[in-house]
Amino acid sequence: MRLGRRGNLPLLAAFLLTAALACTSLMVGVSDLSLAALAAGDDRAWLVLWESRVPRMLALVLSGASMAIAGLLMQIVIRNRFVEPSTVGTVEAAGMGLLVMTLLAPGAPVIVKMAVGAVFAMAGTGLFLLILRRVPLRDQMMVPLIGIILTGVLQAVTTFFAYRADLMQTVLAWTQGDLSGVLRGRYELLWLGAAVAGLAWITADRFTLAGLGRDMAASLGLAHGRVVGLGLAIVSLVTAVVVVTVGIIPFLGLIVPNLVSLALGDNMRRAVPWVAVSGAGLVLGCDILGRTLRAPYEIPVGTILGVIGSLVFLILLLRRRADAA
Numbered sequence: 001m002r003l004g005r006r007g008n009l010p011l012l013a014a015f016l017l018t019a020a021l022a023c024t025s026l027m028v029g030v031s032d033l034s035l036a037a038l039a040a041g042d043d044r045a046w047l048v049l050w051e052s053r054v055p056r057m058l059a060l061v062l063s064g065a066s067m068a069i070a071g072l073l074m075q076i077v078i079r080n081r082f083v084e085p086s087t088v089g090t091v092e093a094a095g096m097g098l099l100v101m102t103l104l105a106p107g108a109p110v111i112v113k114m115a116v117g118a119v120f121a122m123a124g125t126g127l128f129l130l131i132l133r134r135v136p137l138r139d140q141m142m143v144p145l146i147g148i149i150l151t152g153v154l155q156a157v158t159t160f161f162a163y164r165a166d167l168m169q170t171v172l173a174w175t176q177g178d179l180s181g182v183l184r185g186r187y188e189l190l191w192l193g194a195a196v197a198g199l200a201w202i203t204a205d206r207f208t209l210a211g212l213g214r215d216m217a218a219s220l221g222l223a224h225g226r227v228v229g230l231g232l233a234i235v236s237l238v239t240a241v242v243v244v245t246v247g248i249i250p251f252l253g254l255i256v257p258n259l260v261s262l263a264l265g266d267n268m269r270r271a272v273p274w275v276a277v278s279g280a281g282l283v284l285g286c287d288i289l290g291r292t293l294r295a296p297y298e299i300p301v302g303t304i305l306g307v308i309g310s311l312v313f314l315i316l317l318l319r320r321r322a323d324a325a
Helices: 006-027 035-039 042-076 090-104 111-134 142-164 168-175 189-202 204-210 212-220 223-244 252-264 268-292 301-324
Strands: none
Touching: 006 042, 006 268, 035 042, 042 111, 042 168, 042 189, 042 223, 042 268, 090 111, 090 142, 090 168, 090 223, 111 142, 111 189, 111 223, 142 168, 142 301, 189 223, 189 268, 204 212, 204 223, 204 268, 212 223, 212 252, 252 268, 252 301, 268 301
């Protein structure tokens, strides 16, 4: 499929807009950095660019794209448009796993902490699904409500043990989605998350069929349980990688897939490129906004996205109520 076709022109435009935001992100920050200084061969300017700005920009793009895809995948697997990793306990469970590793093995390699976080994230998602099976659901809005309650419980448990161990500052670093400390050598794990998220695109047709329900998927010859398990494993790995590297980015996996689905429908293979580009662009835009609103101080991207995401979430809820009426 060639990009020159009319149907791909909007996607190309979105990609170019995201690329423009990425280039803008390279020029925004406390340290003065200009094209003139780079062209003149200023060693300090090139050091800031390669050691700080480029890693931060790549971290924004990779985390935004992968978390947006993870949100889309979770919505299709659970068959509810109002769930995502930060509203069903997946993110909080991953944070709990990181806290456990900090308490028991603080010197463990980052990849080990990520693996433990992924296991906890999968366990938290599994607990959410177990609760859904035992609670009679008369309204689809009960699903995100249960997820929010579970999220609050997991947050409370994590906060309690972090407070007792004097690790509240560490936990806050995970919950803010702050990329100010991202440097070269401290973001590369996100490439693994992006690769895992890419697996969701490769197997998109299977997940689309799984989203039709267990009976329909079985009638089409699909092993529904295995596909759902694969989907939850992808979501858990992506969540753990992002949390351990840049922290929690709330609502991203909720608002981006919903807005894309309103325009493109529920075909996952068609939606994934749009979700990835839109997620990356949204995170880049929020980060640029956070770095310019109170310059030279910085507002964490998680805070900016939390405000925007909560507003969009409310709009989606009200829209659903209006459509139901």
